[in-house]
Amino acid sequence: MVFWLAAMALLLMGMLTAPGVTLGLLAGFVYSSRFEHWVHAGPMHHKSGGIAYERHVRDHHANRRAPVRYLAEKREQYRIGESAVPLIWLGHMIAIAGLWLITRQTSFWVSFTLIATVYFVLYEFLHHEMHQPHERWYHRTDLFQFLSELHRLHHYKAKENFNLVCPLWDWILGTLSTEELKPEASAPVGTPQPTGPRSVFSWFPEFAPKKS
Numbered sequence: 001m002v003f004w005l006a007a008m009a010l011l012l013m014g015m016l017t018a019p020g021v022t023l024g025l026l027a028g029f030v031y032s033s034r035f036e037h038w039v040h041a042g043p044m045h046h047k048s049g050g051i052a053y054e055r056h057v058r059d060h061h062a063n064r065r066a067p068v069r070y071l072a073e074k075r076e077q078y079r080i081g082e083s084a085v086p087l088i089w090l091g092h093m094i095a096i097a098g099l100w101l102i103t104r105q106t107s108f109w110v111s112f113t114l115i116a117t118v119y120f121v122l123y124e125f126l127h128h129e130m131h132q133p134h135e136r137w138y139h140r141t142d143l144f145q146f147l148s149e150l151h152r153l154h155h156y157k158a159k160e161n162f163n164l165v166c167p168l169w170d171w172i173l174g175t176l177s178t179e180e181l182k183p184e185a186s187a188p189v190g191t192p193q194p195t196g197p198r199s200v201f202s203w204f205p206e207f208a209p210k211k212s
Contacts, residue, residue, distance in 0.1 A: 024107060034168075037192065
């Protein structure tokens with residue numbers, strides 16, 4: 001919120017330009033989605049990734065196998081120290097500061113930083129919530145169900161659906177899957193089963209999910 005207000009203040013003061021902001025937001029989103037896909041498909045799913053591979057594949061995937069154990073038995077507390085994402089974000093902020101000092105393109109880098117920060121925060125929030133019992137109101141929204149089901153498919157077929165926040169680069173690189181999975185055995189009694197891609201792709205019949 002503070003960052004948004006600061007960016008708006010700079011824009012009103014004439015320190016930011018609309019074209020620079022627009023380009024920065026677009027570039028930041030495309031880059032963040034591509035970076036997410038690269039890290040997930042690369043270090044996190046290749047033995048050469050070392051500790052990233054060990055923690056993601058041999059720990060996270062082994063304990064959250066769909067359609068049996070995708071969801072935790074009870075709600076878990078988010079612990080910032082258990083994820084490398086905050087450190088990756090910090091590294092990006094340092095790099096962006098350096099690039100700003102070189103280029104002095106304030107409008108571009110302020111908006112790029114803003115969208116990249118939002119993307120990283122969304123990644124952490126969504127990934128944590130996707131694996132919790134779906135008991136909260138936002139768990140029932142079409143968009144959340146859509147993204148969660150794409151991720152559940154990733155926990156069934158690990159070579160597909162590497163994007164989590166937005167499947168942009170899965171679509172571009174051909175790793176997007178919209179299959180229908182069996183109902184999730186780990187879903188708590190009384191909570192709705194994931195509707196997944198059907199909830200959004202039903203708006204566009206030409207993109208209807210494939211049967212597995």
